[in-house]
Structure formats: C-alpha cells, structure tokens
Amino acid sequence: MTVTFLTPVQDRLQDVEKLMRSQAEGNHPDLVSAMHHLIQAGGKRVRPAVALLTGGMLGADPDRLLNLAGAVELLHTATLVHDDLIDGALLRRGSATLNAQWTPAATVLTGDFIFARAAKLAADTGSVTVMQLFAEALTTIVNGEITQYFRSKGIASREDYYTRIYAKTASMFELASEAAAVLSPVDDQTVEMARRFGYEIGMAFQIVDDVLDFTGEQARVGKPVGSDLRQGLITLPALYYFDAHPNDPDMHSVIERNGHNRSQLDRLIESIRTSGAIALALEEADEYVQRGLNLLEEFPYSPERDALADLATYITRRNT
Amino acid sequence: MTVTFLTPVQDRLQDVEKLMRSQAEGNHPDLVSAMHHLIQAGGKRVRPAVALLTGGMLGADPDRLLNLAGAVELLHTATLVHDDLIDGALLRRGSATLNAQWTPAATVLTGDFIFARAAKLAADTGSVTVMQLFAEALTTIVNGEITQYFRSKGIASREDYYTRIYAKTASMFELASEAAAVLSPVDDQTVEMARRFGYEIGMAFQIVDDVLDFTGEQARVGKPVGSDLRQGLITLPALYYFDAHPNDPDMHSVIERNGHNRSQLDRLIESIRTSGAIALALEEADEYVQRGLNLLEEFPYSPERDALADLATYITRRNT
Numbered sequence: 001m002t003v004t005f006l007t008p009v010q011d012r013l014q015d016v017e018k019l020m021r022s023q024a025e026g027n028h029p030d031l032v033s034a035m036h037h038l039i040q041a042g043g044k045r046v047r048p049a050v051a052l053l054t055g056g057m058l059g060a061d062p063d064r065l066l067n068l069a070g071a072v073e074l075l076h077t078a079t080l081v082h083d084d085l086i087d088g089a090l091l092r093r094g095s096a097t098l099n100a101q102w103t104p105a106a107t108v109l110t111g112d113f114i115f116a117r118a119a120k121l122a123a124d125t126g127s128v129t130v131m132q133l134f135a136e137a138l139t140t141i142v143n144g145e146i147t148q149y150f151r152s153k154g155i156a157s158r159e160d161y162y163t164r165i166y167a168k169t170a171s172m173f174e175l176a177s178e179a180a181a182v183l184s185p186v187d188d189q190t191v192e193m194a195r196r197f198g199y200e201i202g203m204a205f206q207i208v209d210d211v212l213d214f215t216g217e218q219a220r221v222g223k224p225v226g227s228d229l230r231q232g233l234i235t236l237p238a239l240y241y242f243d244a245h246p247n248d249p250d251m252h253s254v255i256e257r258n259g260h261n262r263s264q265l266d267r268l269i270e271s272i273r274t275s276g277a278i279a280l281a282l283e284e285a286d287e288y289v290q291r292g293l294n295l296l297e298e299f300p301y302s303p304e305r306d307a308l309a310d311l312a313t314y315i316t317r318r319n320t
Numbered sequence: 321m322t323v324t325f326l327t328p329v330q331d332r333l334q335d336v337e338k339l340m341r342s343q344a345e346g347n348h349p350d351l352v353s354a355m356h357h358l359i360q361a362g363g364k365r366v367r368p369a370v371a372l373l374t375g376g377m378l379g380a381d382p383d384r385l386l387n388l389a390g391a392v393e394l395l396h397t398a399t400l401v402h403d404d405l406i407d408g409a410l411l412r413r414g415s416a417t418l419n420a421q422w423t424p425a426a427t428v429l430t431g432d433f434i435f436a437r438a439a440k441l442a443a444d445t446g447s448v449t450v451m452q453l454f455a456e457a458l459t460t461i462v463n464g465e466i467t468q469y470f471r472s473k474g475i476a477s478r479e480d481y482y483t484r485i486y487a488k489t490a491s492m493f494e495l496a497s498e499a500a501a502v503l504s505p506v507d508d509q510t511v512e513m514a515r516r517f518g519y520e521i522g523m524a525f526q527i528v529d530d531v532l533d534f535t536g537e538q539a540r541v542g543k544p545v546g547s548d549l550r551q552g553l554i555t556l557p558a559l560y561y562f563d564a565h566p567n568d569p570d571m572h573s574v575i576e577r578n579g580h581n582r583s584q585l586d587r588l589i590e591s592i593r594t595s596g597a598i599a600l601a602l603e604e605a606d607e608y609v610q611r612g613l614n615l616l617e618e619f620p621y622s623p624e625r626d627a628l629a630d631l632a633t634y635i636t637r638r639n640t
Binding site for chain 2: 027028030031082085086104105106108109110111112113115116117119120122123124126127128131132134135136138139142143145146147149150151
C-alpha cells in the first residue's frame with residue numbers, strides 16, 4: 001500500500017537521514033560505516049514523521065524540529081542496537097544486525113555512541129524541557145527492558161502487557177509528538193493533547209507489531225512466526241486467546257514454563273493465529289487509533305493534520 | 321594522606337550521593353540495588369568535587385550545580401559499567417564489578433539506565449549549553465573507547481596517547497569545570513579558563529593513574545601490576561622508557577605484538593618500574609598540574625579556589 005502520510009514530509013525525512021548520518025562524522029571509520037549501515041537498514045521513519053508532522057501542524061521552528069526528529073530516530077536506533085545484542089538477534093528487518101557482524105564490545109560501544117549523538121541532537125533543539133522529556137523517555141525505555149529481562153517472562157497479565165508496550169514503544173511516540181508541541185507556540189493543554197495523540201498511536205503501533213508476530217510471514221517480518229511466545233513473552237493476542245481458552249494445556253505449559261516443548265509451542269502459536277484473538281487484538285489497536293483520531297479533530301485543519309490522520313489509520317492497516 | 325580539598329564540599333558531596341541514589345527510585349528493584357552497590361563502591365568523587373568547587377568559586381546556583389555534579393559522577397559511573405563489561409573486568413577498586421555478578425545483558429542495560437539518569441540530571445541544570453557539553457563529552461568518551469577498541473593496541477605514539485587520555489579522563493574533568501562555570505554569572509573568558517583548568521588536571525589525573533598501574537600495589541589498585549601493558553596499551557611510562565631504550569627487544573615484542581610471552585612482559589614491566597621513566601612521567605603530570613595552578617591564580621581568592629589548588633596538588637601525590 002502507498003504510505004501517503006509520508007508525502008508532506010518526504011523531503012524533511014531526507015534531511016533527518018542526512019542529519020543522522022552526519023552525526024558519525026569525524027569519528028572512527030568503523031563507527032561511521034556501522035552508523036551508515038544502521039541508518040540504511042532503518043524502517044519507515046514513523047517516529048520522526050510523527051515529530052515532523054506534529055511540529056509542522058503546530059508551527060514549530062523547522063530547524064529545532066529537525067534536531068528533535070533526528071534525536072528521536074537515533075534514540076530508537078540506539079535502543080535497537082542494544083536490544084539485538086541482549087536478545088542475541090542476528091536479523092532485523094531482514095538485514096544482519098550489528099550484533100551478527102561485530103563483537104559484543106563493539107556493539108555496546110556503537111549503541112552508546114548513538115545515544116550520545118541522540119542526546120546531542122536533543123540538546124540542539126535548544127529546549128531544556130525537550131531534553132528532560134528525552135531523558136525521561138530513555139529512562140522509561142531502559143527500565144522497561146530491565147523489567148522484561150528480569151521478570152516478565154511467562155506473565156499473563158494485561159497490566160504487565162500495557163506497561164511493557166508503553167515503555168517499549170508508546171513512550172517514544174509520546175516523546176516525538178509532545179516534544180514537537182513543546183517546540184511550538186502553543187499552550188500547555190495543546191502540548192498535553194499532542195502527548196496523548198503520540199501515546200494512543202504508539203500503543204496501537206506495538207499491538208499491531210505483536211499481532212504481526214503471529215500473522216506475518218517470516219520473510220517479511222524478518223523473524224520466525226510467534227517469536228515472542230517462543231521467548232516466553234505473552235502479548236495481547238495470547239492474552240485474548242487465554243481469556244477464551246482458559247484451560248488450554250499448551251498455554252498453561254508456556255505460562256508456567258514447566259518444560260513445554262517445540263511442538264507444543266508450534267501448536268499453540270497455530271491455535272492463536274487461527275483464533276478470534278487476532279481480530280480482538282486488532283480491534284483494540286483500532287480503538288487506540290480512534291482515540292488518536294478524535295484528539296486530532298481538536299486541532300485546526302492543516303495538511304499535516306491530515307497526514308497524521310493517515311499515519312494513525314495506516315498503523316492498523318500495515319503488514320510489516 | 322588527608323584529602324583536604326574535600327573539606328569545603330563534604331556536605332555537598334553527601335547531597336550528590338543522595339541525588340545519585342534517588343535516581344533509581346521507582347524502578348526495578350534489581351536495578352535499585354545495582355545502583356546502590358555501584359554508588360557504594362564509588363571512589364573519591366574527584367569529578368563532582370571539581371564541579372562543586374568551581375561552581376562555588378564562581379557563584380553558580382547551588383541547586384543547578386548539584387544536578388551538574390550528580391550528572392558528571394553518574395556519567396562517569398555509567399562509562400565504568402560498560403568499560404568493565406568490555407574489558408571483562410571482575411574487580412574495580414577492589415570490589416566485584418557488576419559484570420562479575422550479572423549477565424552481560426543486565427550490565428548493558430544498567431549502564432544504559434545510568435546514562436539516562438545522568439542525562440536527566442544534566443537537563444535538570446536548566447542549561448542547554450550544559451546539555452550540549454554533556455552530550456559532547458559523552459561522544460568524546462565513547463569515540464575514544466571505540467578507537468582504543470579497534471586500533472590503539474601496541475601503538476607507541478605520544479599523539480595517540482594524549483588523544484586517548486583526553487577522551488578517557490580529561491574530557492570529563494573539563495565537563496565538570498566548564499559546565500560549572502557556564503552555570504555561574506561569569507563571562508566567556510572565565511568559562512574558557514575554567515575549562516582549561518579541568519583539562520590540565522584531568523590530563524595529570526590520567527597520567528598518574530597510568531604511573532600507578534606500574535608502581536601501585538595490586539591490593540591497593542585492585543588490578544595486577546602493569547595491567548595496561550599486559551593488554552597491549554602503551555602509556556606514558558612505557559613511552560618514556562621506549563625513548564631511553566629504543567632497542568629493548570621486550571618492548572619491540574610488545575609493540576609489534578609478535579607473540580611475546582608472560583615472562584617477557586613481567587621483565588619489561590619490572591624494567592619500566594625501576595627506570596627513570598616513572599619519574600619523567602610524574603614530572604610531566606606535575607607540569608599539567610602547575611599549568612592548572614597558574615590558571616587558578618587568575619581567579620579571585622575564595623576558600624573554593626584554595627580547595628581546588630589542594631585538589632590539583634593532591635593529583636600527583638596520591639597513591640591510589
């Protein structure tokens with residue numbers, strides 16, 4: 001499908017990529033090439049698009065907004081680099097991870113470097129509030145990873161799930177939209193509405209990701225079907241499935257982690273894939289998106305507002 | 321020896337520790353205990369003392385200065401956590417490293433979390449310039465680590481050495497003193513003088529560290545004698561030794577990394593330890609300190625200025 005929400009910011013997203021690339025300049029050559037590889041392998045730039053469109057809609061200064069968009073996408077990139085190391089992932093979006101090519105030490109340091117440059121761009125917005133939001137988002141993301149690392153395996157709890165996807169994804173969408181509003185000549189109430197918009201679509205985005213983990217094709221998603229559950233991570237489709245089938249013995253084995261085997265897992269993943277749980281999870285994602293669209297209605301009309309609506313709608317329609 | 325430079329900031333350093341500890345609050349319990357362990361095992365707090373004394377001397381707002389001091393020490397702590405992981409170090413200052421107790425994944429994430437909180441405290445100074453200095457210092461430190469990781473083994477070059485110790489240590493002292501001046505009601509020239517003071521004593525600090533790596537007792541320093549050279553890292557004492565003994569075959573073996581063995585290394589370390597190279601390196605550190613003391617003369621008298629002079633003098637007198 002055509003990604004229409006990118007049209008109004010296509011040129012600006014090119015500027016963001018250029019800015020991101022330039023952050024490696026003057027540093028060690030291996031670092032420069034690693035950063036170029038990572039930026040090349042980047043996704044659809046949804047997060048910087050949210051920042052650019054929100055700021056465009058609210059009248060932010062274009063240069064400061066560009067720094068914010070670069071900061072958000074570099075922060076996202078840095079967390080992926082350390083994530084892949086922690087998970088031992090060898091592929092991301094079908095490309096080899098840094099982790100697959102480099103030693104753990106080089107991967108840790110490259111992630112640190114990208115954090116440093118993200119912080120630099122956040123400071124270059126010239127706003128102390130943006131810096132504070134940036135640091136708080138980073139704290140939330142890392143604390144979420146630590147919590148997931150130490151605790152969340154095999155926990156079938158909605159509360160735990162929503163906390164997790166907020167930390168993992170919605171916090172960064174929230175940063176993108178809220179900080180863009182902070183850089184705009186608008187009142188606190190508008191900043192809060194922008195923040196909530198980012199929150200709603202960020203939650204939807206991660207729920208759809210978790211659905212695609214069950215329904216996507218391995219080649220397109222770049223990882224095996226049901227990979228979350230295989231790692232003991234209970235996501236929304238599994239929670240809905242569990243609600244409807246509280247006595248499924250395979251599900252119990254996974255939750256209690258009592259030595260379930262590969263064929264039990266395959267069977268459970270297939271059961272979830274073909275159950276009503278998928279539709280229920282997508283419906284819930286749609287509700288988040290709808291709340292986001294309702295918030296947008298509160299803003300005056302602009303082409304950027306339309307593009308944000310397209311972006312929000314796209315989230316539940318995408319297949320990667 | 322008594323560490324007199326700490327006297328005027330003893331209470332404030334307690335506040336810094338409290339602020340650092342409070343940064344873990346509300347997060348995962350394992351993270352809280354890891355941070356407390358790291359803060360407990362901390363050193364003499366020379367970096368935050370530089371920030372507090374410089375800001376005290378120049379009239380910085382105490383609350384903003386406290387945030388800066390906490391940011392600097394947390395940044396230092398975070399880099400140590402990732403360093404120990406990268407080096408596989410099991411001890412630091414005689415205490416078990418996080419790395420010795422935790423998995424690499426948990427160690428990476430804890431370091432990331434501490435970076436996040438350091439960035440938060442830097443933002444809480446309320447100064448965009450301080451944030452930019454903070455991000456630049458982090459960039460310099462990480463790029464230095466990457467360069468060292470990829471390249472600097474077995475390189476006997478002064479230029480390389482000075483670049484390395486600037487990145488590793490002086491950049492953070494410079495951040496402490498320059499950012500403290502930025503938070504003070506002083507002109508740009510005074511900020512620049514404060515920066516240079518931090519630079520000079522930071523360079524001296526690392527040179528003395530590198531000397532202690534040869535002359536220190538294992539029990540006190542917490543690592544084997546000559547550990548830098550054992551890892552192929554050529555520091556100032558080795559450079560002076562090489563100047564005086566250009567044909568020492570053991571030194572050549574180490575530089576060319578052509579399969580030198582343990583007994584060659586032991587012999588070379590003993591040769592350096594007992595040579596004039598140690599005194600020459602300490603003399604050079606003294607010259608850095610002297611330049612720092614000369615800069616201090618330019619500032620009006622205050623108890624903090626005296627304490628900074630004590631601190632600078634202490635650097636070349638210390639034995640840990």
